[in-house]
Amino acid sequence: DTAVSQTPKYLVTQMGNDKSIKCEQNLGHDTMYWYKQDSKKFLKIMFSYNNKELIINETVPNRFSPKSPDKAHLNLHINSLELGDSAVYFCATHWGNEQFFGPGTRLTVL
Amino acid sequence: KQEVTQIPAALSVPEGENLVLNCSFTDSAIYNLQWFRQDPGKGLTSLLLIQSSQREQTSGRLNASLDKSSGRSTLYIAASQPGDSATYLCAVRSFDYKLSFGAGTTVTVRA
Numbered sequence: 001d002t003a004v005s006q007t008p009k010y011l012v013t014q015m016g017n018d019k020s021i022k023c024e025q026n027l028g029h030d031t032m033y034w035y036k037q038d039s040k041k042f043l044k045i046m047f048s049y050n051n052k053e054l055i056i057n058e059t060v061p062n063r064f065s066p067k068s069p070d071k072a073h074l075n076l077h078i079n080s081l082e083l084g085d086s087a088v089y090f091c092a093t094h095w096g097n098e099q100f101f102g103p104g105t106r107l108t109v110l
Numbered sequence: 111k112q113e114v115t116q117i118p119a120a121l122s123v124p125e126g127e128n129l130v131l132n133c134s135f136t137d138s139a140i141y142n143l144q145w146f147r148q149d150p151g152k153g154l155t156s157l158l159l160i161q162s163s164q165r166e167q168t169s170g171r172l173n174a175s176l177d178k179s180s181g182r183s184t185l186y187i188a189a190s191q192p193g194d195s196a197t198y199l200c201a202v203r204s205f206d207y208k209l210s211f212g213a214g215t216t217v218t219v220r221a
Contacts, residue, residue: 099156
């Protein structure tokens with residue numbers, strides 16, 4: 001009965017590869033986010049979608065492209081992976097005043 | 111740009127002691143402030159949310175205060191237990207819906 005789920009949980013890949021992380025929520029919330037948590041534990045917002053429309057796009061390289069096929073899904077595709085992309089990526093939803101986070105995807109780029 | 115700072119970065123206390131975790135933010139024009147708990151390798155769990163018009167929120171052994179004018183919030187955890195060991199993150203929401211996080215305070219409660 002997971003509210004916000006992400007797949008995969010772990011992702012290890014070589015530099016230069018293209019990979020995707022998927023996020024699904026069953027809460028019926030309109031707004032979804034992607035966050036990146038770096039090695040220093042700072043969580044930074046990357047993107048926000050509301051009803052499949054992009055509303056926040058922080059200064060993120062063009063290699064990162066979010067896609068929202070429907071209100072319940074927000075996927076993150078990353079092209080030409082670099083070492084600095086290694087981090088934990090969190091998907092989250094927003095309802096009222098609170099945010100609800102997924103379990104995270106730990107991406108390691110070798 | 112909102113900057114959120116949490117002090118201390120790490121804290122180790124014996125079981126039963128009260129915990130005091132501090133959070134400060136640079137822009138007082140906030141919508142609300144949320145405290146999260148993060149366990150190793152896990153996602154974030156929301157603990158308490160304080161609206162900008164509120165001074166404090168309580169849930170069980172947890173109490174969070176907010177002083178918007180001075181840009182500070184404090185999370186108190188009474189009678190700490192080993193199960194309270196985790197990283198506690200403070201996050202401030204601005205009116206453009208962006209959530210700015212601190213780096214967290216890693217708490218270890220020794221049995």
